[in-house]
Amino acid sequence: MSLSELIAGVEAHEQTLTVFNADGSVTDDLRGRFADRNVRVVRETTGSGRPGEFLTLSDGDGVYAATDIDSFYDSLDDRERVLGEDAGHGLLDHLDETLxxxxxxxxxxxxxxxxxxxxxxxxxxxxxxxxxxxxxxxxxxxxxxxxxxxxxxxxxxxxxxxxxxxxxxxxxxxxxxxxxxxxxxxxxxxxxxxxxxxxxxxxxxxxxxxxxxxxxxxxxxxxxxxxxxxxxxxxxxxxx
Missing domain, CATH: 3.30.870.10 (Endonuclease Chain A)
Incomplete structure (x- = not known):
C-alpha cells in the first residue's frame, strides 16, 4: 500500500461526533473546529436529559468513544497549545487519525x-x-x-x-x-x-x-x- 493509498483509506473512514443534551452553540462551535476534518457533527437529546452533556464518536461499526463535554474541551485546549503533547486522550486520540x-x-x-x-x-x-x-x-x-x-x-x-x-x-x-x-x-x-x-x-x-x-x-x-x-x-x- 502506497502513502497515497493509506491517506485514501483514512479519508474513506468518516466518523460522526454526536453532541448530546447541549445547546446549539456547542454543536456550531464543534462544527467550526472540525470544518477541515472528515468528521460529521450532529446534535441529539436523550429522553431523560441524562447523563448531562456528553459526546460520542462513532462510525459504521458503532460507537467506540465517549466523554463529557467539559473534559473534551479541556483536552482540546491542551492539544491546541502543544499538538504533540499527551494531554488529549480517549476520544481525541481517535479524532487525531481523521483526514x-x-x-x-x-x-x-x-x-x-x-x-x-x-x-x-x-x-x-x-x-x-x-x-x-x-x-x-x-x-x-x-x-x-x-x-x-x-x-x-x-x-x-x-x-x-x-x-x-x-x-x-x-x-x-x-x-x-x-x-x-x-x-x-x-x-x-x-x-x-x-x-x-x-x-x-x-x-x-x-x-x-x-x-x-x-x-x-x-x-x-x-x-x-x-x-x-x-x-x-x-x-x-x-x-x-
Missing amino acids: FTSWSIERMVAASREIEDRAWRVGEGSLYAGFQTLSTLQGELDLYERLGDSAVDVHAYAVPDIDPPAHSTFQLHLDRSEEIATSWFVVFDDGTDDEATTQKCALLAEEREPREFYGFWTYDPATVDYIVDHLVSRYGTVEQ
Missing part, C-alpha cells in the same frame, strides 16, 4: 514543528521527513543538521531539483517518484514498542491542489510502524 482537508503551508509547518520538537525532546529514535524537493530541504538544512547531530537517526527524502546540499549528520534519500514529489511527511519512531509509553507520531499528507495538503496525523503506533516500514522497504536505510 484534514486543504491545509495551508503555515499549518503544515506548524504541525511538522511539533513532531520535530518531540524527536528533539525524546533525544533518541528515528525521524523520517519528506520535503518533496531538495530546494525545500535547503531552507530547513540548519534545523535538520542539528536534529541529526543528536542521538536521533534522521532521514530526509526529496526529489533532486537542485544539486544536493552539503550535509553530514543525516541520511539523504533522493528519488524522482511521484510519491516523494507529492508527499509531505514527518514521522517519529522512538523505537519503543510499549503502547503505554511510546512517543511515536506522524504527519502524512499529499498535495492534491497547488500548495494545499490533504492527510492526517496520528499517534497510533501501528500506523507509524506501517509508514516507517513502507519508507524503509521502498527507499532504503542508507543514503541514495
Whole structure:
C-alpha cells in the first residue's frame, strides 16, 4: 500500500461526533473546529436529559468513544497549545487519525514543528521527513543538521531539483517518484514498542491542489510502524 493509498483509506473512514443534551452553540462551535476534518457533527437529546452533556464518536461499526463535554474541551485546549503533547486522550486520540482537508503551508509547518520538537525532546529514535524537493530541504538544512547531530537517526527524502546540499549528520534519500514529489511527511519512531509509553507520531499528507495538503496525523503506533516500514522497504536505510 502506497502513502497515497493509506491517506485514501483514512479519508474513506468518516466518523460522526454526536453532541448530546447541549445547546446549539456547542454543536456550531464543534462544527467550526472540525470544518477541515472528515468528521460529521450532529446534535441529539436523550429522553431523560441524562447523563448531562456528553459526546460520542462513532462510525459504521458503532460507537467506540465517549466523554463529557467539559473534559473534551479541556483536552482540546491542551492539544491546541502543544499538538504533540499527551494531554488529549480517549476520544481525541481517535479524532487525531481523521483526514484534514486543504491545509495551508503555515499549518503544515506548524504541525511538522511539533513532531520535530518531540524527536528533539525524546533525544533518541528515528525521524523520517519528506520535503518533496531538495530546494525545500535547503531552507530547513540548519534545523535538520542539528536534529541529526543528536542521538536521533534522521532521514530526509526529496526529489533532486537542485544539486544536493552539503550535509553530514543525516541520511539523504533522493528519488524522482511521484510519491516523494507529492508527499509531505514527518514521522517519529522512538523505537519503543510499549503502547503505554511510546512517543511515536506522524504527519502524512499529499498535495492534491497547488500548495494545499490533504492527510492526517496520528499517534497510533501501528500506523507509524506501517509508514516507517513502507519508507524503509521502498527507499532504503542508507543514503541514495
